[in-house]
Amino acid sequence: MIMENLLELNNIWKVFDGVPVLKGLDISLAKGQVHAILGGNGSGKSTLMKIISGTYQSSNGTIKYLGKEVNFTRPYQAHREGIYLVPQEPKIFPYLSILENITIGLSKVNGETIEKVKSIAEKIGFKVSLRDDAGKLTIANQQLVEIIRGLIRDAKVLILDEPTSTLTVKEVKSLFDIVRPLLKNDIGVFFISHRINEIFDFSDRISVLRDGNIVLSGNTSNFKPIDLIKAMIGNSDYNVSQNCNTKYDIGKVILSVHNLSSEVFKDISFDVRESETLGIAGIVGAGRTELASAIVGLEPYHSGEVIMDGKKLIPCDAKSAREAKISYIPEDRHKYGIFLDIPFYETISSEILKKISKVFLNKKQEKEISKKYVDELKIKVLNDEQYSRMLSGGNQQKVVISKILTTEPKVVILDEPTRGVDAKAREDVFQIVRNLKKKGVAVILISSDLEEVINNSDRIIVIHSGKINLELDKKDFSMEIITQASFGVI
Incomplete structure (x- = not known):
């Protein structure tokens, strides 16, 4: 049976700063x-x-919705026409009622609107009082509030962006049981997920994207999980013996994580040795950043322990981690790592001000220390008063790395260290890592770029849904196996 299309996208391109991220995509969504x-x-x-x-807005191409060409320039225009995105993280106003959260942004809320909300809530099995504060809702019910928001606006297209990433198995089943009946009303659903088993359980059609292209598309029944994995990684596989030939004298265990558990990750255990790089692979949302934050005392964990150089660290105590010589370079360098609107040298010296200053700041010594790292790390600056904001992404990252190097760390955790930097800066960053390893420093590398993890690690652990799913030594590294583990196929 030929299904009528709700939405058709033809030759869609999107270019950011001259770089294409979508390359002529054709994709459609049918009713039901x-x-x-x-x-x-x-x-x-x-x-x-x-x-x-x-x-x-697309850089090129056309979008047809219900047979007519459309060009949405604001989300409210899409809402008005019946296209609603349910985000991965529900946007809830905790101190407003559930009803107020659902109807927020509507031009008119009257008795008829409220009855419509009640009717939709009943149909999809939402059993919480609409008068309750939204802040009391479980994550699963927050997702339902987002879905009701879409349906109250007469949505014909629902986009579910990783809706199950924070749900339990039971909550996932409930969500699917609620969404399926909506399809009978000719609603179409785009379902984004990293959980391959859910895709086979829930979808009618699958499209796989790689590097801005659709590389596989067809009815779900035509594919097996391994087909999707191979489409995502292409023909590439990596034997690390061709890469990373430098040998390091890996020393004693310096950092041990024992049975660490939180709301996000469960029963994580691993060791890291001197002069070793432990790569942590996994998809976004797997719990890697939360794990790193817990190790350095920035996020809580409810069981387990972190032992550094034979001493147990105090949970949720960043000072304890710093004093133990663990340094962390976070994923968002602008938010957590660098001071953009002051001279760059002040970021570099910020971790050791107590050490180099007495009553007053010692600007001369700050600049001398800064110059040392400018020379060693080849940071390109115009002068020592240049603001960090004016540096390139790669040079900003080198400033952040310089800051943590001033503390003479024994363990360095790098979270997405090359995000937003060019190819030359990437190589510079990993040359810095290699120099650290020569000095006996242990490195934990978290990266969404599998090539980067494979080429720069001695061992790799793969985290899926908050748990270690696989551990590999260098001789066993395989792009395909790591990808399968990241998506929970093995």
């Missing part, structure tokens, strides 16, 4: 259909959905 969108980190999934929902 669940179309799953799968792809690795950075494949273009979110960009595509933001174009459909009006957050971004």
Whole structure:
């Protein structure tokens, strides 16, 4: 049976700063259909959905909705026409009632609107009083509030962006049981997920994105999980013996994590040795950043322990981690790592001000220390008063690395260290890592770029849904196996 299309996208391109991230995509959504969108980190999934929902505009191509060409420039325009994006993290106003959260932004809320909300809530099995504060809702019910928001606006297209990433198995089943009946009303669903088993359970059609292209598309029944994995990684596989030939004298265990558990990750255990790089692979949302934050005392954990150089660290105590010589370079360097609107040298010296200053700041010594790292790390600056904001992304990252090197760390945790930097700066960053290893420093590398993890690690652990799913030594590194483990196929 031929299904009538709700939405058709033809030759969709999206270019950011001259770099294409979507490359001539053709994709459609039929009435009553669940179309799953799968792809690795950075494949273009979110960009595509933001174009459909009006957050971004395509650089080229056409979108037809209900047979008519549309060009949404704002999300509210898409909402008005019946296209609604349910985000991965529900946007809830905790001190407003559930009803107020659902109807927020509507031009008119009257008795008829309220009855419509009640009717939809009843149909989808939402059993919480609409008068209750939204802040009391479980994550699963927050997702339902987002879905009701879409349906109250007469949505014909629902985009579910990783809706199950924070749900229990029971809550996932409940969500699917609620969404399936909606398909009978000719609603179509784009379903983005990293959980391949859910894609096969829930979808009618699958499209796989890689590097901004659709590389596989068809009815779900035509594929097996391994087909999707191979489509995501292409023909590439890596034997690390061709890469990373430098040998290091790996020393004693310096950091041990024993049975660490939180709300996000469960029963994590591993060791890291002197002069070793432990790569942590996994998809976005797997719990890698939360794990790193817990190790350095920035996020809580409810059981387990972190032992550094034979001494147990105090949980949720960043000072304890710093004093033990663990340094962390976070994923968002602008938010947590660098001071943009002061001279760059002040960021470099910020971790050791107590050490180099007495009553007053010693600007001369700050600049001398800064110059040492400018020379060693080849940071390109115009003068020593240049603001960090004026540096390139790669040089900003080198400033952040310089800051943690001033503390003479024994363990360095790098979270997405090359995000937003060019190829030359990437190589510079990993040359710095190699120099650290020569000095006996242990490195934990978290990266969504599998090539980067494989080429720069001595061992790799793969985290899936908050648990270690696989551990590999260098001789066993395989792009395909690591990808399968990241998506929970093995």
